Amino acid sequence: MPEIKELVKQLADKHGRNRESLLPILQGIISEERYISDFAMTEVARELDMSAALVYGTATFYSFLDTEPRGKYVIRLCRTITCDMKGKKQILRTIEDLLKIEIGETTKDKKFTLLETNCLGWCHKGPAMLINDDAYTELTPEKVSEIIGDYMKNR
Amino acid sequence: MPDKRLKRVDLIFSEDCIYKDVLTKALNKSKEDIIKEILDSGLRGRGGAGFPTGMKWKFTSEQTESEKYVVCNADEGEPGTFKDREILTRVPHKVFGGMAVCGKAIGAKHGYVYLRGEYRFLKADIEKALDQFHKTLKEIGSDFQIHLLMGAGAYICGEESALFESMEGHRGEPRNKPPYPTIAGFRKKPTVINNVETLVYAFMICNIGSKKFHDLGTADSRGSKVFSVSGDTPIPGIYELELGMSLETFVEEFGDGDTKAVQVGGASGFCVPRKKFKDTIIGFEGVPTGGSMMLFNSSRSMYNVLKNYVEFFEEESCGQCTPCRVGCQQLKKGIEAVKKGEKSAAYLDSLQKLADTMKITAKCGLGQSVANSFSSIVDNFKEEMIY
Ligand SMILES: Cc1cc2nc3c(=O)[nH]c(=O)nc-3n(C[C@H](O)[C@H](O)[C@H](O)COP(=O)(O)O)c2cc1C
Ligand code: SF4
Ligand code: FES
Numbered sequence: 001m002p003e004i005k006e007l008v009k010q011l012a013d014k015h016g017r018n019r020e021s022l023l024p025i026l027q028g029i030i031s032e033e034r035y036i037s038d039f040a041m042t043e044v045a046r047e048l049d050m051s052a053a054l055v056y057g058t059a060t061f062y063s064f065l066d067t068e069p070r071g072k073y074v075i076r077l078c079r080t081i082t083c084d085m086k087g088k089k090q091i092l093r094t095i096e097d098l099l100k101i102e103i104g105e106t107t108k109d110k111k112f113t114l115l116e117t118n119c120l121g122w123c124h125k126g127p128a129m130l131i132n133d134d135a136y137t138e139l140t141p142e143k144v145s146e147i148i149g150d151y152m153k154n155r
Numbered sequence: 156m157p158d159k160r161l162k163r164v165d166l167i168f169s170e171d172c173i174y175k176d177v178l179t180k181a182l183n184k185s186k187e188d189i190i191k192e193i194l195d196s197g198l199r200g201r202g203g204a205g206f207p208t209g210m211k212w213k214f215t216s217e218q219t220e221s222e223k224y225v226v227c228n229a230d231e232g233e234p235g236t237f238k239d240r241e242i243l244t245r246v247p248h249k250v251f252g253g254m255a256v257c258g259k260a261i262g263a264k265h266g267y268v269y270l271r272g273e274y275r276f277l278k279a280d281i282e283k284a285l286d287q288f289h290k291t292l293k294e295i296g297s298d299f300q301i302h303l304l305m306g307a308g309a310y311i312c313g314e315e316s317a318l319f320e321s322m323e324g325h326r327g328e329p330r331n332k333p334p335y336p337t338i339a340g341f342r343k344k345p346t347v348i349n350n351v352e353t354l355v356y357a358f359m360i361c362n363i364g365s366k367k368f369h370d371l372g373t374a375d376s377r378g379s380k381v382f383s384v385s386g387d388t389p390i391p392g393i394y395e396l397e398l399g400m401s402l403e404t405f406v407e408e409f410g411d412g413d414t415k416a417v418q419v420g421g422a423s424g425f426c427v428p429r430k431k432f433k434d435t436i437i438g439f440e441g442v443p444t445g446g447s448m449m450l451f452n453s454s455r456s457m458y459n460v461l462k463n464y465v466e467f468f469e470e471e472s473c474g475q476c477t478p479c480r481v482g483c484q485q486l487k488k489g490i491e492a493v494k495k496g497e498k499s500a501a502y503l504d505s506l507q508k509l510a511d512t513m514k515i516t517a518k519c520g521l522g523q524s525v526a527n528s529f530s531s532i533v534d535n536f537k538e539e540m541i542y
Contacts, residue, residue, distance in 0.1 A: 019324040019325070020322070022324035023304075023305075023307065024305075026307075027307060058326055061473075062272075062308055062309050062327070063307070063308035063309060064307040065308075080422075081459075081460055081463040081464070082234075082385045082386050082449055084459075085386065117273075118467055118470065119234040119467075120273050121231055121237040121239075121240050121274065122237060123234070123237055123383065123386075123391070123449070124384065124385045124391035133275040135276060
């Protein structure tokens with residue numbers, strides 16, 4: 001917990017302590033922690049001198065500001081139509097088999113979370129997914145196994 | 156009907172302009188001259204709604220407040236659109252150039268790029284390009300400054316007033332309009348908000364002159380446009396084409412020989428079936444598009460397509476107003492019930508009425524445009540919705 005306190009303070013020093021600093025600060029917490037805990041939200045509220053309800057209301061609006069514990073690597077697979085047409089379901093099945101989790105779940109070792117998301121802006125190269133900030137495109141079952149295998153082994 | 160043949164254009168990505176010279180030339184013009192150039196070109200917004208860019212700049216320039224802003228909308232969330240990412244990757248300095256020219260025209264000292272969270276991997280490169288750009292501006296003697304802000308995964312934040320809310324640190328909930336951004340935008344100050352592509356065209360018009368741009372396209376749709384082509388096509392990708400071609404011409408080039416429908420303008424756009432390709436012009440006089448062109452061949456179920464779109468809207472609705480929040484849920488439940496046979500085919504008519512009601516009662520463009528894809532798919536592919 002002291003680390004979170006320190007992180008929030010650092011982020012507030014960097015981005016400021018007004019309403020416009022709120023999103024950059026919450027994004028900064030995500031970069032470090034992958035999710036924003038209740039404790040982190042109250043810390044932000046205290047640091048910016050606003051109600052925790054406002055922080056909660058803002059954080060929960062945005063799908064990338066997760067408020068539930070997430071793995072170190074968050075996989076977001078595109079579920080929109082053209083990726084779906086290019087074989088997204090097979091990719092999903094491959095990832096689920098590999099990590100033994102379903103959509104919305106996190107692996108026991110807290111390394112991976114699997115989520116679905118809407119169009120990622122790579123429709124000409126579907127199926128597409130993000131792992132944290134990095135985009136992976138033109139996925140095939142083989143390719144996605146290789147990518148995730150690499151994360152499992154080397155990161 | 157004027158059907159232009161398919162003509163490739165290379166204004167956006169071409170590197171044949173000496174960018175610092177163009178910027179110097181443009182920034183040395185008077186604000187009246189800049190606005191006149193953009194007005195004369197006939198450029199209309201490339202983000203979807205197609206508002207005349209020169210008018211937007213003119214209205215904002217006429218505001219007497221001292222604080223004004225230029226915002227670049229890089230939230231690109233419409234399904235099937237990926238051109239803004241490509242533009243920001245390949246020619247970011249032209250986007251910034253358009254912002255600086257706009258700043259000069261309206262009297263703004265600060266510009267903001269709002270980049271969708273899904274494109275965070277571009278952040279470092281854009282920041283580097285911004286540093287370089289600010290150096291160039293300094294050499295020219297301009298103190299215009301551009302800041303980069305990141306979105307966090309919400310399609311609705313592409314709607315201009317939601318985007319301002321998000322920039323101000325709030326939930327991305329659209330505001331009532333009017334007042335429009337030209338009067339009360341970011342921080343409730345007069346603001347020009349333009350799509351990434353619009354800003355590049357504005358910059359290029361400063362280079363080639365309004366006439367060359369105006370000579371391209373049709374009376375209602377001047378110039379060229381960057382198309383994002385995906386779905387059942389042998390050549391998916393990004394293409395800059397002259398405006399005014401028919402969908403038939405488009406499909407001849409990009410189809411796989413078996414195209415049954417094209418969704419023009421993304422989930423919030425219109426679905427055009429094969430029999431209407433010939434008579435449909437792609438542009439503001441026909442079917443407008445922010446760039447998204449999704450092709451479907453006869454192996455695809457249009458029910459699945461519609462269901463995917465409705466799920467998209469249900470998820471991305473900000474939930475602020477009832478017609479949209481409840482309407483999207485009901486449309487989804489409704490088409491599922493008809494497909495399963497729990498409801499009769501006539502129920503589709505009630506659903507269409509609901510979509511039409513959303514068109515006039517929803518607070519923002521998201522809820523208002525659900526009827527576009529809903530009605531155009533249900534009307535043209537009714538059997539597929541039932542059997
Ligand atoms: C739900 C919704 C999402 C939108 N998303 C975007 C977007 O991602 N990018 C964009 O440029 N315009 C988007 N728009 C349109 C903007 O509200 C606005 O009209 C546009 O940025 C104006 O720029 P332009 O005149 O250069 O097109 C969206 C509108 C709505 C209603
Ligand atoms: S129409 Fe939908 S997205 Fe727009 S304000 Fe209403 S609920 Fe929000
Ligand atoms: S549909 Fe998947 S990236 Fe656009």
